[in-house]
Amino acid sequence: MRAVRFHEHGGPDQLRVGDIDRPDPGADEVLVEVDGAGVNPVDTYIREGATEPFTLPMIPGIDVAGTAAVVGQDVTDIDVGDPVYGTGIGKNHYGGYAEFVAVPDDRLVTLPSNVDMVAAGAAGVVSVTAWRALVDHANLQATDVCLIHGGSGGVGHAAVQIAATSGARVITTANPSYHDELYELGADTVLDYARDDLASAVQAAGGGGVDVVLDHRLDEYLQFDATVANVGCRIIGIGENETGAGFDRSSETRRKDLQLTMMTMFNTPDLRVPLRKIAYLLSEGDVEIQLAETYELEEAAAAQRRVIEDSFFGKVVLTP
Known part of the structure; x- marks a missing residue:
């Protein structure tokens, strides 16, 4: 699969796109085929090394939305083919800036079918x-x-x-x-x-x-x-x-x-609780995530620069 990674901490130019093995989800994880991955300031802090250390090389991105491609044996509330979204997914070295990402099931919920998946990818944080x-x-x-x-x-x-x-x-x-x-x-x-x-x-x-x-x-x-x-x-x-x-x-x-x-x-005790509330509001049209611009994986560095340097309305999202 294609993924954005950085091998050492530094500026946006550290972000590189390459082909790597698709992750195998654990028993409590869901492999998500990514439609949208929000670009957040915290992604830039992790890339800079300003937060707690992670395993390198690392795929950034703590927001994601997409389709459940493989479901771990201990996951009970998500099925293959379900539309899902989540946040806080930076476990070890896997994030959402990729075609697929393995997400722990306590950071992921299903989405109603009428919710825009790309916008949902920017909704979590x-x-x-x-x-x-x-x-x-x-x-x-x-x-x-x-x-x-x-x-x-x-x-x-x-x-x-x-x-x-x-x-x-x-x-x-x-x-x-x-x-x-x-x-x-x-x-x-x-x-x-x-x-x-x-x-x-x-x-x-x-x-x-x-x-x-x-x-x-x-x-x-x-x-x-x-x-x-x-x-x-x-x-x-x-x-x-x-x-x-x-x-x-x-x-x-x-x-x-x-x-x-x-x-x-x-510090949210259970991320699934607010994620489910927001999923309902998204489906009812009471909350709509406004997208300032979408970027492809190869443009991840430009997307992060936009987040830290520019003023814009709403969110920036990557679309693998």
Whole structure:
């Protein structure tokens, strides 16, 4: 089979396409014939060597969707021929940037037949992160006002749709060129993140403040989040706080009884639970993964450069 691999850590040019043996799935694994493999920032961190070491050479890619080609003997809920998708699949040295990948069955679920398989290949990380943040950690309610920073990003645009489906009032920020798309996805208010009066605009749109914040840049927005928060606001951080920034006005912050949770998708107790929820929303049309561009395996380096260097709406995906 054809697969993208890197033999040592470094820049995107380390990614090479070659022919290798098709993996044999273990008893608890499913061999997936890949239709789509999302390109995520974490894929670039693994390639750079910034995360825990993996066996080299390695096939990157932690998201995948495709058809179950071979099913291990201990797998009970997936059959050969089933459409499937999953995330967190970077076991040992196998990832989704390939024609086939062996995926542990605890990271994979079946998909309804009406779901676009290429888009589903880019759904895992962003949709599970958004679900865990808003539903599991923030306990988002229909009566809440929810602020989502960066609504045009991968997690952001999934979060806008999940929050809208819950019935919450959704405020998000983005470059003005993406505002129309975000309204179409269900946002109630879309604001230019660069406007000088952004805090006042968020508070006005929320009727005084917000109840839930999804923040991908805590080092930039942590005090901002506290300023626009209602009493009891739940702030969920999914990004790095590289500067170690904290609250500038601690007394104001304490008066609001804020809850701050920093999370990663990789701590999900059972990935199949949110994956099944998202599969249902995908089939009902309540969540639609927007694809900025698709790339072939030979273009994996260009796809990763796009993810780390460019601004775009939605997701980038490889299509073996």
